[in-house]
Amino acid sequence: MNTNCIVAQSGGPTSAINASLAGVIKAINDSDMYDTVYGSLHGVTGVLNDDFINLTDICKSSDDFLICLSCSPAMFLGSCRYKLPDHEKDNSDYKRIFNTFEKLNIGAFFYIGGNDSMDTAAKLTAYAKIIGSDVRIVGIPKTIDNDLICTDHTPGFGSAAKYIATSILEMAHDTFIYELQSVTIAEIMGRDAGWLTAASALARNKYNDTPQLIYLPEVAFSFENFLRDVREKLRNSNNILIAVSEGIRDKSGEYISCSKSSRDIFGHSQLSGVGKTLEQLIKNEIGIKCRSVELNILQRCASHISSKTDINEAFNLGYSAVKHSEAGNTGFMASICRDSTTPYVAHVEYVDVAEVANKVKSVPRNWISPAGNDVSDELVEYIRPLIQGETETSFENGLPRYTNISHLISHSA
Amino acid sequence: MNTNCIVAQSGGPTSAINASLAGVIKAINDSDMYDTVYGSLHGVTGVLNDDFINLTDICKSSDDFLICLSCSPAMFLGSCRYKLPDHEKDNSDYKRIFNTFEKLNIGAFFYIGGNDSMDTAAKLTAYAKIIGSDVRIVGIPKTIDNDLICTDHTPGFGSAAKYIATSILEMAHDTFIYELQSVTIAEIMGRDAGWLTAASALARNKYNDTPQLIYLPEVAFSFENFLRDVREKLRNSNNILIAVSEGIRDKSGEYISCSKSSRDIFGHSQLSGVGKTLEQLIKNEIGIKCRSVELNILQRCASHISSKTDINEAFNLGYSAVKHSEAGNTGFMASICRDSTTPYVAHVEYVDVAEVANKVKSVPRNWISPAGNDVSDELVEYIRPLIQGETETSFENGLPRYTNISHLISHSA
Numbered sequence: 170m171n172t173n174c175i176v177a178q179s180g181g182p183t184s185a186i187n188a189s190l191a192g193v194i195k196a197i198n199d200s201d202m203y204d205t206v207y208g209s210l211h212g213v214t215g216v217l218n219d220d221f222i223n224l225t226d227i228c229k230s231s232d233d234f235l236i237c238l239s240c241s242p243a244m245f246l247g248s249c250r251y252k253l254p255d256h257e258k259d260n261s262d263y264k265r266i267f268n269t270f271e272k273l274n275i276g277a278f279f280y281i282g283g284n285d286s287m288d289t290a291a292k293l294t295a296y297a298k299i300i301g302s303d304v305r306i307v308g309i310p311k312t313i314d315n316d317l318i319c320t321d322h323t324p325g326f327g328s329a330a331k332y333i334a335t336s337i338l339e340m341a342h343d344t345f346i347y348e349l350q351s352v353t354i355a356e357i358m359g360r361d362a363g364w365l366t367a368a369s370a371l372a373r374n375k376y377n378d379t380p381q382l383i384y385l386p387e388v389a390f391s392f393e394n395f396l397r398d399v400r401e402k403l404r405n406s407n408n409i410l411i412a413v414s415e416g417i418r419d420k421s422g423e424y425i426s427c428s429k430s431s432r433d434i435f436g437h438s439q440l441s442g443v444g445k446t447l448e449q450l451i452k453n454e455i456g457i458k459c460r461s462v463e464l465n466i467l468q469r470c471a472s473h474i475s476s477k478t479d480i481n482e483a484f485n486l487g488y489s490a491v492k493h494s495e496a497g498n499t500g501f502m503a504s505i506c507r508d509s510t511t512p513y514v515a516h517v518e519y520v521d522v523a524e525v526a527n528k529v530k531s532v533p534r535n536w537i538s539p540a541g542n543d544v545s546d547e548l549v550e551y552i553r554p555l556i557q558g559e560t561e562t563s564f565e566n567g568l569p570r571y572t573n574i575s576h577l578i579s580h581s582a
Numbered sequence: 583m584n585t586n587c588i589v590a591q592s593g594g595p596t597s598a599i600n601a602s603l604a605g606v607i608k609a610i611n612d613s614d615m616y617d618t619v620y621g622s623l624h625g626v627t628g629v630l631n632d633d634f635i636n637l638t639d640i641c642k643s644s645d646d647f648l649i650c651l652s653c654s655p656a657m658f659l660g661s662c663r664y665k666l667p668d669h670e671k672d673n674s675d676y677k678r679i680f681n682t683f684e685k686l687n688i689g690a691f692f693y694i695g696g697n698d699s700m701d702t703a704a705k706l707t708a709y710a711k712i713i714g715s716d717v718r719i720v721g722i723p724k725t726i727d728n729d730l731i732c733t734d735h736t737p738g739f740g741s742a743a744k745y746i747a748t749s750i751l752e753m754a755h756d757t758f759i760y761e762l763q764s765v766t767i768a769e770i771m772g773r774d775a776g777w778l779t780a781a782s783a784l785a786r787n788k789y790n791d792t793p794q795l796i797y798l799p800e801v802a803f804s805f806e807n808f809l810r811d812v813r814e815k816l817r818n819s820n821n822i823l824i825a826v827s828e829g830i831r832d833k834s835g836e837y838i839s840c841s842k843s844s845r846d847i848f849g850h851s852q853l854s855g856v857g858k859t860l861e862q863l864i865k866n867e868i869g870i871k872c873r874s875v876e877l878n879i880l881q882r883c884a885s886h887i888s889s890k891t892d893i894n895e896a897f898n899l900g901y902s903a904v905k906h907s908e909a910g911n912t913g914f915m916a917s918i919c920r921d922s923t924t925p926y927v928a929h930v931e932y933v934d935v936a937e938v939a940n941k942v943k944s945v946p947r948n949w950i951s952p953a954g955n956d957v958s959d960e961l962v963e964y965i966r967p968l969i970q971g972e973t974e975t976s977f978e979n980g981l982p983r984y985t986n987i988s989h990l991i992s993h994s995a
Contacts, residue, residue: 182755182756182759211760211761225668241755242752242755242756243752243755243756243758243759247758247759247760248759248760249761250760273901275787328718331980331981332981335886336880336884338981339655339880339886339984340879340984341658342654342984342987343595343596343655343656343879343882343883345660345991346595346660346990346992347660347662347985348660348662371981375986376986376987376988376991378991384595405789406991419699449824460879462876462878464877465875465876466753466875467749467753469756469878470752470753470755470756471752473887474886474887475759486811553979556981557979559977561936566966566970567747567966567969567971568744568748568785568969569748569752571752571755573788573789574758575789576787577758577759578758578791
C-alpha cells in the first residue's frame with residue numbers, strides 16, 4: 170500500500186532550502202510508492218499542531234510552482250527553533266508526532282535543516298526504532314554556515330558565498346574611489362565557523378587585492394595583532410577592506426562584540442557589533458576614516474544572486490533523499506561527496522543522521538594563514554566551484570518573482 | 583579646429599555614474615568636433631594635479647570597454663569631495679584649471695555628479711565667462727538620493743531603488759518564517775530626502791504588505807508616535823518590517839541617531855545608528871524580538887541588480903550632454919523630463935547648472951501619509967518605472983565582471 174510523506178524546514182533561512190524542498194516534492198510526485206506530500210508549517214511544530222498544507226495539490230494547481238520555489242528565499246514552509254525533549258524524560262511530543270504519522274498514513278518524514286534539525290531527525294529515528302515504527306526519517310542538510318560534518322559542504326553555503334564575494338567586490342569598487350586613507354570592515358555571519366568569512370577572498374582578482382585582511386573565529390583574536398596588521402597594510406595601500414566573522418573571540422573565548430548579553434534557546438549567543446567595535450578601535454587608535462558594513466540577513470536571503478551550482482545541488486539532495494528512502498532506508502542524511510575540485514565533480518552519499526547532529530565543522534587551521542589574518546589558496550579553491558553559475562531569476566515589474574508565502578503571513582496574524 | 587574634452591566624476595558612488603561616463607565617451611568617439619577624451623582622476627582635483635588617463639586610447643584597446651563600464655559600480659575615474667573656493671577670494675585653482683584646459687586644447691569639460699559637483703560646474707562656468715574662455719562647462723547629474731532639482735529624477739536613483747525594494751522583499755521572506763513576534767528595521771540612505779526610503783514601498787505585492795511603516799526625513803519624527811504606530815501594527819501582524827531613513831530628525835531638527843558628532847567637509851553630518859537606536863527603543867519599550875539592518879553602501883554599488891531603465895537613461899544623458907555642447911552650449915546640466923508615467927516616456931532637457939547647485943528636492947508632503955508613517959500611491963507610481971528592466975551583468979568565474987580599476991588602486995598607494 171502506498172503511503173504519504175511529510176516535509177518540513179527548520180533553522181535559519183538560506184537561498185537554497187526551498188530548492189531542496191522542490192527536490193523532495195518533485196521526487197514524491199515522480200514516485201510509485203508515495204502519494205500525497207504534506208508540508209508541515211514551522212518545522213516539526215506543524216506536526217505537533219496539525220498544521221499542514223497539501224503540497225501535492227499546490228503543484229497540481231500551478232505549472233511553474235517548483236521552478237519558482239527553487240529560486241525563492243527563506244522557508245516556504247516557515248521555520249521553528251523547537252528542540253524535542255529527551256524522550257526518556259518526556260515522550261509526549263513523540264507520541265503526538267507518531268500518532269499524526271499514523272493518522273495521515275505517513276511513510277516518510279523529511280526534515281531540511283542544520284545541525285539542530287539533524288538532532289530532531291536523530292531523536293525521531295531512535296524513537297521510531299523503540300516503538301517499532303517503519304516511518305522513514307530523513308535529514309536533508311542546509312546552512313549558510315557550512316559547518317555540518319559528514320558532507321563536503323552544505324546547500325545554502327554556495328549562494329551565501331556568492332553574495333558575500335560579490336558584495337565585497339562591489340564594496341572594493343566603492344572603496345577605491347577616494348584618495349583619502351580609509352578602512353572598511355565587512356562583518357560576515359558565522360558564529361562558530363569561518364567558512365562564510367573566508368568566501369570574501371573570492372572577490373580578489375587581477376586588479377583587486379581586497380579583503381587584505383580576513384579574521385575567522387577559528388583563531389583567537391587579539392586587538393594588538395589586529396592593529397599591527399592594519400597599520401602594516403596601510404603602509405602599502407590607501408584603502409583597506411577587512412573581512413571579519415561575527416564570531417571572532419579573544420584567547421579566553423569571549424566574543425569581540427559590543428553586546429553579548431542575550432542567548433537564543435539553543436544556547437547560542439546573539440551577536441552584534443563586531444564590526445562597530447573594530448571601527449571604533451581603528452578611529453580611536455589609528456585615527457583615520459573607518460566604516461563598518463554588516464552584511465546581515467541579506468547574505469542568507471538574497472536569492473536574486475544565488476549560485477546555480479548550489480541551487481542544483483540542493484534540489485538534487487532533496488530528490489535523492491526521497492529515492493533513498495524508497496529503498497527502505499531511514500535515519501540518514503543525504504550528503505555531498507566531492508570527487509574532484511578541478512573539474513568540480515560531486516555525488517550524493519547517505520550518512521547516519523545521528524553522526525551529524527550537534528557537531529560543528531570548523532575551518533582547518535592549515536587553511537588559515539600562520540598569522541591568523543588570511544586564508545590559504547586551498548580554502549579559496551575549495552569554495553570557488555560552489556559559487557559558479559547564475560540562476561535565471563524571473564522578474565516581474567522590476568522585482569524578482571518569488572513564491573507567494575501568504576499562508577505564512579495569515580498564519581502569523 | 584577640433585578640440586579635446588575632459589570628463590570627471592565626483593560625489594558618492596552610484597551604479598549608474600559609469601553609464602553616464604560611457605555615454606560621454608561614446609558621443610565623443612562619434613563626434614566630428616571633439617578628438618581625444620581625457621579622464622580626470624578624482625574629480626576636479628585631477629585637473630588641478632594633471633592626473634589624467636586617455637579614455638580614447640583605452641576604448642581603442644578594448645572592444646567591450648564601454649559595455650562593461652556601463653554596468654560597473656562606483657566611479658571608474660575615482661571621486662573627490664573637493665569644493666572650489668570662491669574665485670573672488672582665491673582664483674589660483676581657477677587659473678590652474680583653465681591653464682590646463684588651454685594646454686590640452688580642451689573644448690569641453692563634463693562633470694558627472696550631485697549638487698556639490700553642480701556647484702563646481704556653475705563656478706567654472708561663471709569664471710569662464712569672466713575670462714572670456716569658450717571652454718564649454720557641462721554638468722551631468724547623478725545621485726542615488728534623487729534630491730537634485732530641475733530634473734524629474736537622477737541617474738543612480740532607479741538602481742538604488744531597485745536594490746532597496748528587492749532587499750526589502752527578500753527580508754520580508756526572511757521575516758515571515760517564524761511564529762515569534764518580531765520587528766525588523768531597515769535603515770536606508772537619504773540624508774535630507776526620503777526618496778530612497780520611499781522606494782521600499784515597491785516591495786509590496788499581493789502577498790507582502792511590508793514595510794508596514796515608512797519614515798522619511800521630510801516629517802518630524804516622534805518616538806511616542808513611532809511606538810504607538812508599532813504597537814498598533816503588531817495587533818494585526820506578527821512580523822513588522824519598518825523602513826526608516828538615516829536622516830530622520832525630531833521636531834527640533836536633531837538627528838535620531840546614536841552618533842552625530844563628525845561632519846564631512848561639505849558640512850553634512852555623518853550619520854549612523856538610526857536603526858540601532860530604534861531597535862533598542864523597541865526592545866526596551868515593547869520588549870519583543872527586534873533587529874535592524876543597515877543597507878549601507880551596498881545600496882549604491884550593487885551593480886549586479888541595476889535597473890536597465892536607469893542605466894540606459896544615465897548613458898543617454900551623458901551622450902546627449904556632449905551633443906548639446908557641440909552646438910555651442912555651456913553652463914548647462916542635462917536633465918530628465920518625464921512626459922508620461924503610464925506608459926513611461928521621458929526626454930532629455932538642458933537646464934542652467936547654477937540653478938541646480940546646492941539645492942535639495944524633498945519628497946512633497948502630500949506624497950507622504952497624513953500621519954507621516956507611510957507614502958502615497960502617487961509616490962510609488964512615480965518610482966515604479968525607474969526600477970524596470972535588468973542589465974545583463976556578465977559573470978566570470980561566478981562573480982560579476984566589472985571594469986578593471988587598477989589605475990585607482992596604484993594611484994592610491
